[in-house]
Amino acid sequence: MAQLSIIVNGQRHVNEIADNILLVDYIRETLALTGTHIGCDTSQCGACVVHVNGISVKSCTMLAAQADGAEVTTIEGISDGENLHPMQEAFHEQHGLQCGFCTPGMVMSAIELVEKNKDLSEQDIREGLEGNICRCTGYHNIVKAVQTAASKMQR
């Protein structure tokens, strides 16, 4: 057992955790933030993407202990009260989801992609989302959503 001190969506949490608990399990089970999904559990699908110190990571491939002292943002932490984040709004407007299972990870990956890169081409967006798999294969509208959000976020 180890002591974990972590800031998640702006709120500090201090917990005793098992050394081998994954960050995604800590987020979902200890903090009950179930917006972060577990799709494949083999580091491939990206449904579990969160931001750790501003960097997008697959939270199923990181121990919670590794995130000790870090600031974590999950899908629950990106809206401003009732106002959706521009990326969420764009996924809504462009119908960038079908079943919605991959959406939290897609949105978190896409936010980092847009924040760190200017003038993204369609190809850049497709390559930038390589770590996120949509089993409904709804990629066209996801790309459109990211383009829409990018134009708003970078205006």
Next chain:
Amino acid sequence: MYATRYSKPKNIEEGVSALHAAEDGKLLAGGMTLIPTLKQRLAAPDCLIDLSTIGLSGISGAGDGLIIGAMTTHAEVERSADVQKQLPALSVLAGGIGDRQVRNCGTIGGSIANNDPAACYPAALLALAAQITTNKRTLAADDYFTGMFETALAEDEIITEIKFPKTHKASYAKFGNPASRYAMVGVFIAKTDAGGLRVAITGAGQDGVFRHNGLEAALAQSFDVAAIDATAIEDSELMSDIHASADYRAHLIKEMSKRALQAIG
């Protein structure tokens, strides 16, 4: 995942002590291979020793060549102005590993410590005649990669940094596996003062990364695509698996060599 202990040493000495104290300790770098391995229960170390807080990250472009700390992530190498200026082929290579989240966590030291036969970095280190510095010694890349998932590292040896010599020409081309982006074949062609002209191949060899003598000799004679075309690529020592036959990998070696050469400028 089996139960395991986690420790976060503050310096190399503490890391080595933790390794000695553990029965079967494992060093944790970016975790992009190790954690999936643990989750699949393919390994059960009793202790994970996290190297993220012992100051092994960073890139220095001063002097002749580049020095990259072992815990520097692929994303940091990809975006480094020093790497882009002095060794752009390495930035391209780093930017083609896995996906963005893998590049955000995965490290150069972790990659070469694991020495996956389909990893990209081993080809760069071998072609560029890089030197690997550990807490014990400095090793030439030629002596470091000793086989599939095998290296010259001792059990309690920790990579601290990788030094790339002054490079005149360098280019990397890979045919990535469409699902994993691991190299089905990756070819790194380089000309350095330290190593001369080298062609290193990853993703194809039964013993991991290797230099291709035939391509090196042909390109030493004539540094052009025709020389590659005229070189026979033997497939008897190449890997055959569900992704590609040895014969197909031999074909890819020739094609990726041509692409690397064409991009070398």
